[in-house]
Amino acid sequence: MTAAPGTYESVSALVRRETSMVYDAGKEYLVEARLRPLASAVGCTVDEYVARLPVDPAERRKAVDALTINETSWFRDHAPYQAFTESMLPALLEERAITRRLRIWSAACSSGQEAYSIAMLLDQHLPAGWSYEIVASDVSTAMLERVTAGRYSAVEVNRGLPATHLVRYFERAGNEWQVVPQLRERVSTRHLNLAAPFLGLGTFDVVLLRNVLIYFDHATKYDILRRMRPTVGTNGYLLLGSSETTLDAPPEVADLWTREAIGRVQVLRPAPPTNGTRSLT
Template identity: 50%
Template sequence: MSISTASFSFVCDVVRTESAIVLNAGKEYLVESRLIPLAKAAGHTDVDSYVAELQSRRNPAALRAVVEALTTNETSWFRDADPFNTLKTTVFPTLAKSRPSRQLRVWSAACSSGQEAYSISMVASETPAISGWKLEVIGTDLSEAMVKRASTGEYSQLEVNRGLPATSLVRHFERAGAGWRIHPSIKQGVSFRTANLTRPFPPMGKFDVVFLRNVLIYFDVQTKRDILRRVRDVMAPDGYLFLGAAEMTMGVDDAWDRIPAGKSSVYQARPGAAARAS
């Protein structure tokens, strides 16, 4: 049985209101397949009856579970490779020249189950220019379940097989039953918390580097513009922004300069951009 038009419309409205993610027509199968487990757990035989209960009761926790179920949590270690090579060969060494405090802070936004945040920490540990420095990586995600999952630092064999080089597995992980656990030397500077990018960011301080990769593609232009503006406000003036390969600031928020770096590009806020925006 397919989800009804009315139920699909209601779910789309909830997801857009809570996360600004737009689900267009044609995503009915995705919505139904993601909500079937929730429906069954709530004692329903189909998604329509489950949605009807959501509409009548408007339980915040249940609605949040719907949003989390429909949030894409696609991730892997060192995803796309080039950004992490750029971080190691260009960004970290450049920042090292202007940080007498020998400290760096990185934000991994929409971090899913934590692979990106831990990948950043691994890269830092292998970058000679910042050897011995204090690194803080904060990973955030809309999903409370993903944040809890990431905080454990434990992954299955299947998960470590997705993009993790064998040398990194040997060097930075230890056995945990049938799976693997991030080594304390990599995990100690990494923390996770919930954050909805479409809402005011929680107090996190300023960042030298922000990874905002493969998430803006899910938002409309106005939401992208607002997120990029607020990201500028939490970055150091000479900080670097990493976006996904299919994402750019051009035509969305022109207060950024695109800088070729390695085989990819990074972005820096134009001088005075934050002041003009405020």
């Protein structure tokens, strides 16, 4: 980063304070690349822009949105979606045969590709008479606006989206592609910092918390996993990223979950309660 010494440290402290995410040394180039357009828009250097953030709430919100990790694609890594379709969904159809309703949480949803990928699979595989809701949450308000709009560039729809799905689930919107209304109406958004309490979310049959825990320190990661336990319904599923695990968690967190292999995917299931279990909230 070519900015003055101390600028990167100020930005790192801001991101950690606002989102609990950790920007380690070596990401200076990424920070400058994401803040430079915002600084140019208000006619100042990156150094001047960072100095302005403590006293400018509007620009601070823009900066946090820009610095939030937003890497995503359609059906990312493929294997979790295959496990969902072939194993998790059939099991849930048996478990929820009375209510015939599923709730899915896409935590740290970024621009919504994960949530809409699941929506496409449910549209294809959910039997008639069933309903579903997908809650997409993120700390970035800009990302949540994108999820609600469901609009993506040509470059974005080419990142993992099968051509048949583009034809079936998207409509032209100028130079972009927009998710069809019948899927958009199934996806609701929620502004949420994972490091803060999960208030009013209810319980879910599947929670996707993929490729985000790696950006938190150990204490925050373990606290998130602890507070996730009440959000996953009976016989539900929690999916982490391929490099994320509870194996290194302290017993009071690891014991809340049981690990289960579905093909190449490791999923977490709520462990049965035991006598003397402490409050999870």
